[in-house]
Amino acid sequence: MLPAPAHSDRLTVVLVSPRNPLNIGAAARAMANFGFTRLAVVAPFAPHWREARSAIGAPQVLRQAAECTTLAEALSQCSLVAGTAALARRKPQQPVVSLTALAPILKHEFARGGRAALVFGPEKRGLTRDDLSHCHLLVEIPTSPQQPSMNLGQAVAVCLYELAARSLDSGESAEGISAPIAPRATSETASSATLDLLAEAIDRVMEAAEYSPAEMRSANHHDVRLLLRRLALSAPDARRILGLFRRIAWRLKH
């Protein structure tokens, strides 16, 4: 038995477009097993989502889950976003960490006053390239090369077990990280919502400045999102840069 992990209310489990109601239920049950309470579901397949939510014995966590239209909406409060991905299929653009190294990273973020999200893709295809551009890092569950792809409910259980067991609260295994216990307002990490605002402002500037041909805009937008996450901006710095780009955009238009 373990108490609810410290800061467990600072971690949101995000399921992107889950299909199978059994998997949704299993993910929610694993959250209850390991003491996590914040679930967000992005663009679920409506009939299955209703079915999962109204199932007899559906855990509390499922009944109070947030339903979001976009991944950006689900992540808006989060300053650290970790995506889960079967990496065999694509070359990752973010740092990849093993699940065994995730607990100290989250602990560090929580100690700074941040909020984190752990994002799981749909059963068949996993997270898309666009989904991944919202992530600061990718988490790899160490699985066998012969059968790397896990069932969604089992993947959620394994990740939350690891975080609860390598507790977010105990001093265990936070090697090399000396995190302050009290949040430091000055170093609070920028939230995903702030980074999205900033990316938009930069986009508008790039467009107004005719930085690149129209057909490159989507690729640029993607690259900017990734870049902003690599910078690990503090919230005040993000606001400063946002002010600058808004000013530039206004200038370019007038």
Added chain:
Amino acid sequence: MLPAPAHSDRLTVVLVSPRNPLNIGAAARAMANFGFTRLAVVAPFAPHWREARSAIGAPQVLRQAAECTTLAEALSQCSLVAGTAALARRKPQQPVVSLTALAPILKHEFARGGRAALVFGPEKRGLTRDDLSHCHLLVEIPTSPQQPSMNLGQAVAVCLYELAARSLDSGESAEGISAPIAPRATSETASSATLDLLAEAIDRVMEAAEYSPAEMRSANHHDVRLLLRRLALSAPDARRILGLFRRIAWRLKH
């Protein structure tokens, strides 16, 4: 990605009377995910077992699983048996270890040349008191007191993730245990089959000696089984004691 854990062929996953074919399939998939191959199923509900086994995409591990009538049969080759149990309901009679401490214990057993089993009970009721009497130790998955009971497929995934990630092969976290790498024939642990033979021989002696009233025999048998597992007998010692009790039994009858 990880290679198959060293000694992974020395660990048998045992499912006792599983009901739900989806759970059987999920357990087998988790085994494939984490590189384990030996599955034994005890007294499965026949129609569901057939269904799980013949499902499209059923992993190899399911198709080559051993089907046993009794738990004793499934464990006969094993020298260390770890049962999983929701401990809230009963007072355990064996040592209880957290799942986070299991990898070094198994590693030690494998280094001595032993074989181990990880036993999971049926979905609704878990392992019975009788099932548990075949176990040397109980493994506790650290779950929340509010929702301690895990789904079977998820419990298997979490246990095998832990064993694969805190690898049975690497030097990691085997604190305080200096296990020889090569099996030492003289200290090989007695198998469950040997312990069962010994328990039977002791039973016959107790009966022949009228050690206790008839109505106590079942309780005595249970206690003997547990006692033998606490002793952690070597195989040669178990054979010696067995010889002794057989001799005593013969004497008492003639």
